[in-house]
Amino acid sequence: MPDSTPLRGSVPSSYVLLLYDHLRHQGYDATVLLGQPPPSQEDTPGRTPITEWKRLLERAAAALDNPALGLRLGQQITPAYFGLMGYVLLACPHLGAALQRLRDFERLFYDVSPLRVQYTDDALVLEWGTENGRPGVLVDEAAISALVHMARDITGQPQISPCRIDFVNAASCPKAAYAEILGCAVHFEQSATRVHVPLTWLAQPLRQADPQLLQLLQQQAAEQLRRLPPRGALSARIRDEMPALLQQGAAHADAVAQRLHVSPRSLHRQLAREGLRFGALRDECLHQLACDYLADWRLQLSEIAQLLGYSEQSAFTRAFRRWHGCSPHQYRKQLRTEAGPGI
Structure with a gap:
C-alpha cells in the first residue's frame, strides 16, 4: 500500500543550483526547461521545499528522458554545492569526523526525515525512514549518490565505496548503472534508505583538513541551525x-x-x-x-x-x-x- 504521509521538509537551494548547472553543461537552457529562474546565489543559505525539489527533478528527468538523472546528478557534487556544510566536512581531520558533523548538522544537509545512526560489526549504518513522507526515487538517488561522491571528493579517494546501499524505492534504471556509479551492492524496496559505511573508512584522512577553519565554520553552521524552525512545526x-x-x-x-x-x-x-x-x-x-x-x-x-x-x-x-x-x-x-x- 502506498505511503500516504504528506511530504514535508526542505533542502539547501544550492542543490537546485547543481541541477541548473548540470542542465547547462548538457547544452540546455535550464530556465526554459524548468520554467523558472534558478535560486539567487545571494540567497545563501537559501532553502527549497522538498516538494519543489522533487518537482524540478521530475520535470528535468522527463524532459531529458533520463530516469537515472538523480544518480548522475550526484556524481557532479563538490563541497561548494553543500554550501557552508561542504566546507565544514572538508575541514574535518578524517572521514569519521565528517560523518559526525553530518549527524550534528543533518538539517542543514537534508531536512526531511531524521537521520538515524547505528553500528554493526563491520559498518556504520546511516538510515533515513519515511516519517515525513517519501520524496521519491529521483530525490533519494540524488541524495545518496551525492553523499557517496562527496566522500570520494573530500578524501581524494575516488575508488572508495560503501559496503551496501538500500533504497525504499524500486530501481529507476538498469541495475548495472547503480554498480557503476555507487560501486557496491544495492537493494531496492527496503523498509528505509540506508548507507552501510565500512568501519575502515572512518580513519581515512581528508585532503584539506584545517582545525582552525573547522572551528570557525562550525560556529557559523550552529547559527544557521539555530535559525531553522523546529522540525515538524x-x-x-x-x-x-x-x-x-x-x-x-x-x-x-x-x-x-x-x-x-x-x-x-x-x-x-x-x-x-x-x-x-x-x-x-x-x-x-x-x-x-x-x-x-x-x-x-x-x-x-x-x-x-x-x-x-x-x-x-x-x-x-x-x-x-x-x-x-x-x-x-x-x-x-x-x-x-x-x-x-x-x-
Whole structure:
C-alpha cells in the first residue's frame, strides 16, 4: 500500500543550483526547461521545499528522458554545492569526523526525515525512514549518490565505496548503472534508505583538513541551525510551501490547510499555539521572498510581482512600501549601491 504521509521538509537551494548547472553543461537552457529562474546565489543559505525539489527533478528527468538523472546528478557534487556544510566536512581531520558533523548538522544537509545512526560489526549504518513522507526515487538517488561522491571528493579517494546501499524505492534504471556509479551492492524496496559505511573508512584522512577553519565554520553552521524552525512545526511547513502556493495564487488559509492535510480550523489553532496568525505569517513570507527576488538582478519587477501572486505590479509596490518603507525599485537601487560597481 502506498505511503500516504504528506511530504514535508526542505533542502539547501544550492542543490537546485547543481541541477541548473548540470542542465547547462548538457547544452540546455535550464530556465526554459524548468520554467523558472534558478535560486539567487545571494540567497545563501537559501532553502527549497522538498516538494519543489522533487518537482524540478521530475520535470528535468522527463524532459531529458533520463530516469537515472538523480544518480548522475550526484556524481557532479563538490563541497561548494553543500554550501557552508561542504566546507565544514572538508575541514574535518578524517572521514569519521565528517560523518559526525553530518549527524550534528543533518538539517542543514537534508531536512526531511531524521537521520538515524547505528553500528554493526563491520559498518556504520546511516538510515533515513519515511516519517515525513517519501520524496521519491529521483530525490533519494540524488541524495545518496551525492553523499557517496562527496566522500570520494573530500578524501581524494575516488575508488572508495560503501559496503551496501538500500533504497525504499524500486530501481529507476538498469541495475548495472547503480554498480557503476555507487560501486557496491544495492537493494531496492527496503523498509528505509540506508548507507552501510565500512568501519575502515572512518580513519581515512581528508585532503584539506584545517582545525582552525573547522572551528570557525562550525560556529557559523550552529547559527544557521539555530535559525531553522523546529522540525515538524506547522509554521515551518507553511514557509516551505509558500513560494509554490503564491505562484499558484493559492496562498490563502483554506488552500494551505488542504495542501498540508489539516482542517482550516486546525491550521489556525496550531499556529496560535506557536504564537502566530496566518495573515502575519503570510506577510512575513511575502516580505522575505520579495527581498530575495529583488536581490536577483535578472528578475524584472513585473516578474517578481507575478512570482508573489500579485495580478498587478502596482499592488506589489504598495505592499512592499508597507513592509519595508520604500518601493521595490528604491530597495533594489540600495542593494546595487551596497554591492559596488561590479554589479
